[in-house]
Amino acid sequence: MLPIKLTRPLVSIDLETTGVDVENDRILQIALITLHPDGKRDSKCRLIDPGVPIPKEATAVHGIRTEDIVGKLAFSLVARSLQKLLSGCDITGYNVAGFDVPMLSAEFKRCGITWPEEGTKIVDSMAVFRVQEPQKLAQALKFYTGRDIGDDAHDAEVDASAALDVLLGQAQRYIGDERTKLSDMLVLAKDPDWLDSTGKVKRVNGVACINFGKWLGKPLAQVDRGYFDWVAKQDFPEDFKAICKDAGDGIYPEQD
Known part of the structure; x- marks a missing residue:
């Protein structure tokens, strides 16, 4: 039984990119781990051609080189299928609200697509962890699950899967054994001094x-x-x- 009561699929997102500038940098790799209400998980991960050379500073972080994306599809060619895959889903990830969602939203916007769609819940497991137990993803995974992330940190699929497991561990630790709603996790992720949903x-x-x-x-x-x-x-x-x-x-x- 899942520690969170889901009413629709929850997708854990992790991106690897050419940099951290939402407007000017581009996505290189996208991983989507979908957790269904019945507990089933689906995993999709693909490389994306950003249309620009990959800076060596970015390669030093995630290991993806310009030659690795030769022949891969541009984001514009997969945008509609990604939109369809994410439609009707809620979103999670580690720092997903601060980075992955804005970056993905900007890529969609360049393709004439508005995302996230209205009504999407975005629960950032890093925000929960930062408020409850300040650390990073590797420490968060160890803290909540007892597992090490290993040598594959900054592989998008590994990070997305780890972020999803962190959220499930957080539900067990902070909510207890009762069936937890996703909205309960939103409360955990919010700084008590915020006066709006995004802390502006x-x-x-x-x-x-x-x-x-x-x-x-x-x-x-x-x-x-x-x-x-x-x-x-x-x-x-x-x-x-x-x-x-x-x-x-x-x-x-x-x-x-």
Whole structure:
């Protein structure tokens, strides 16, 4: 019996890329480990031709060389099949919210595809671990499962499988023996000081502050009104937009 009660498939994603710049770098390898509600796992992993040479700094991390992707398909040629595979699924992974989802979303956007689709739950096992037991993926796997990741860390399929096992171990450790819902894991992954789902607004000493970008650390009351107008026109989560709309009208979250 799974320690998490799934109502639809949960896909653990791991990417290897040419770098960490979401807008300018490209995906080289994508691994998808799908956990079905009945406990069955499916694994898919493929190399992608990024259309650019692979920097030696990136190869030093994941071992994928430019010659390794010769003859592989470009992302644009597999985008529709990937979209179909991910449709109707929730997402997990280690640092998936901070890196893999934004990177994959940017690749899809360049192909005219909006992803993640509305209603997708994204549970980042690194976020849970960072809040509950700060460490890295190899330590997380050892901590929650007792297993070593071995010499294949930074192979996308190995990392995706490890990240999924970390999430299942977290469910057992922090929720207990009862059937855990995926939404329960979202609570574990959230910093208690976040005021929105992605942590773009955070309480600092009881005051609501912007938690990223140009206005990082600034109380909402001190942020230029034009910023809130700009946010309204961008592709930000709706709860963040709502906070900014209120702030533009002089309404701020209550202080602790």
